[in-house]
Amino acid sequence: xxxxxxxxxxxxxxxxxxxxxxxxxxxxxxxxxxxxxxxxxxxxxxxxxxxxxxxxxxxxxxxxxxxxxxxxxxxxxxxxxxxxxxxxxxxxxxxxxxxxxxxxxxxxxxxxxxxxxxxxx
Numbered sequence: 001x002x003x004x005x006x007x008x009x010x011x012x013x014x015x016x017x018x019x020x021x022x023x024x025x026x027x028x029x030x031x032x033x034x035x036x037x038x039x040x041x042x043x044x045x046x047x048x049x050x051x052x053x054x055x056x057x058x059x060x061x062x063x064x065x066x067x068x069x070x071x072x073x074x075x076x077x078x079x080x081x082x083x084x085x086x087x088x089x090x091x092x093x094x095x096x097x098x099x100x101x102x103x104x105x106x107x108x109x110x111x112x113x114x115x116x117x118x119x120x121x
Contacts, residue, residue, distance in 0.1 A: 009027075014027070021064075021067060022067075022071065023067070026063075026067075029063050057087050061078060061080075061090055064090065064092075065077075065092075068092060068094055071094075073095065073096070073097070073098045074094065074095040074097075074102070074103040074106055074107075075092060075093070075094045075095075076094070076106065076107060076110040078092050079091040091114070093106060093109070
């Protein structure tokens with residue numbers, strides 16, 4: 001998961017995410033501006049607020065799914081992989097074959113992988 005504050009995303013992470021997702025649009029899509037009024041601290045100085053805040057995991061899942069659907073004709077619903085109930089990864093099964101008969105086979109294969117190896121957490 002990326003840091004909650006966009007300014008803390010290290011440059012090498014940005015390059016890696018650009019390569020992984022095939023675009024630099026993730027930055028604008030995954031970080032939204034924070035809409036908070038400026039507050040003053042005890043000394044009358046403006047308290048710095050983050051410029052942008054990371055989306056929650058559901059919004060992140062929707063964006064990544066939409067991005068994969070731009071690249072692949074078939075993308076199975078993602079399965080969250082968790083540790084102690086907290087999501088760590090999303091397992092995706094995507095197929096580049098444009099034939100719908102291949103999609104059915106892919107769906108059955110993905111279902112078996114999920115059922116036999118991932119389980120239901």
